[in-house]
Amino acid sequence: MEEPKARKKNKSQFIRFLLYIGNRFDLHEGKEDELATIEYISKNVEFKGANLWILIFAILVASVGLNVNSTAVIIGAMLISPLMGPIMGIGMAAGINDFDLLKRSLRNLGVAVFIAILTSSIYFSFTPLDDAQSELLARTEPTIWDVLIALFGGLAGIIAGSRKEKSNAIPGVAIATALMPPLCTAGYGLATMNPYYFLGAFYLFFINSVFISLSTYLIVRFMKYPKKEFMDNKREKRVQTYITLFTILTIVPSVYLAYGIVVRSFWEEQAKTFITNEFVFPKTQVLNSELSYSTDPRLIKINLIGEVIDDRDIASLREKVKSNGFENTELQINQSGSRGTDMNVLRSDILKDLYERNERLIQDKDEKISLLENEVANYGQVRLLGNEIANEAKINHPTLKKFTLNRSMVSDLDNKTTDTLLLAYAQFAKKPSAIETTKLTDWLKLRTKSDTVALILY
Known part of the structure; x- marks a missing residue:
């Protein structure tokens, strides 16, 4: 009798655990009325008036950000964009089988894309x-990560919507x-007549758009939103057929393209x-690879x-390419000093590599110089401030005879860190009281806007 009771108790606990987890992940908790959500999304479909102008200005901001390579500006443009x-x-x-909403959404998306590309190409x-x-x-060029971001981001966007x-999830998804x-x-790409840039970027936009739409479709179906009802059964079937065909014609190619992206990412x-792993030689190194x-x-x-590595090593590497599962892949090796190598190309690659390395070094040195310049400027400001503070301190403390203020580097030997400390030296005619010392220290902190001041008394 004890064993069935224990089994029954365990089963009951397991069911309670599943109910607890189910309640935690219940999407119906805090859900807006379905019709209100449909109306909310439908209103944001239109691109006219203010929405269109916001799109144009957002595109211009994003174009400037791409032009000057500013991530912050690009993020700002994505925040104000109404493309979602x-x-x-x-x-x-x-x-929800709403063919009218589908046509309106596609029409407005087409207008938005046309205006966006036209605006950026003019810029x-x-x-x-x-x-x-x-x-x-x-x-x-899209990657598998772009596909995953679009899918998961779209899921977050429709759940938040x-x-x-309403939360800030939808602007976050847009970013x-x-x-x-x-x-x-x-x-x-259009402005520079570069089809590679144009097609690659448009392909990325298409993939993102399809998977955001797909994630919205999945959540709407999962949450059983009410489908649009028709008085005419024939019209309802026709609309459902159109919606199904559109869904298949959109999703199937995009899934195929996404699969191609996954395969390419794994190959790379x-x-x-x-x-x-394989190009490890004692006196030879990889300059770069494509x-x-x-x-x-x-x-x-x-x-x-x-x-120069010999022909046997090169032949062995090419055999390893085949044995490592690379299908329809050719290994091309260029060596400095070997026959058949395009020295102009190799020299160009060497110069490019040297330039990139030197550019990083120069950037690092510029940062160090900037830091030192700031330190020197702060040191000069402290010296000038020291004279002013000395005169003001004399008014507050008549027995003060000598005063100096300076910044010093302090090494923390236990934590092995270095920090800057504001150091004040004060000499009085007679030893000041504890109250006067505290008063001077607090005043120095306030006057110099420093968190800590080391005061040395003589």
Whole structure:
């Protein structure tokens, strides 16, 4: 009898645990009325009047940020962008079988994309800074991480949008999924007549948009939002057919493209690991490497500098490429001093590598110089301030005879750290009282705006 009771007790505890977990993850807790959520998303679909002007100005801000390579400016532009509205509207429309909302969302998204690319291409046609900076180049080719960010970000966005109390999740999703910068980059590609930038950036925007819409569709279906009802059954079936076809035609290609991105990402990571593990030679090092997944065959190009490795080692490396699971991949090795090597290309790569390294060193030195200049400026300010404070201290403390103020470097021998300390030296005609000493210390902290002042009395 004891064993069935224990089993029954354990089963009851397990059920309570599952109910507890279920309540924790219940999406219906704090949910806004479904019709109110549908209306909220539907209102944000429209692109006219203020919304359109906000989009144009946000695109200009993002274009400037990409142009001057400023991450903060780009983030600010993404915060004020209203692009999320029609994208979430597409997912909502597919989820509730609202063909009118779907058409309106697609139309407004098309208008927004056209205006965004046109605005950015006009900006990049007239800006004097025509170099492609790193922030811009980062938006020319999607990765598996972009797909995951769009999917998870879209899920967070629609869940936040369905709450009674709206949070800042939707602007956060707009930042995380980076809808604005790809459109600006596409405009840059159009302005510079570079199809690679245009197609790559637009591809990234398309992937992000589809997976945000997909995540919205999934949550709407999961939470069983009321579907649009029709008086005419034939019209209802026709609308459902249109919605289903649209969903399939949108999701299937995007999933296929996302799969291609995943395969390419794995290949690139595998190639980087191969280079790190296999190209280890005592007197030869890898200058740089290039990975080309889109070529046929795929290409791993490596430039070596130092002692020339012999043909047997190169043949062995090429065999390892095949044995490591690289399909349809060619290994190309360029060595300084070997025959058949394009020395102009190699010299260019060496100079580029040296330039990049020197640029990092120069940047580091500039930061150190700036820090030292600030320290010198602070030291000079303290010296000038010391004379003023000495005269003021004499008024407050008539028996004060000598006074100096300076900054000193203090080493903490236990924690092995170094800090700057404001040091004050004061000599009185007679030894000051504890009250007078405290008064002088507190006044010095207030006057110099310092948290700590070391006061030495004589």
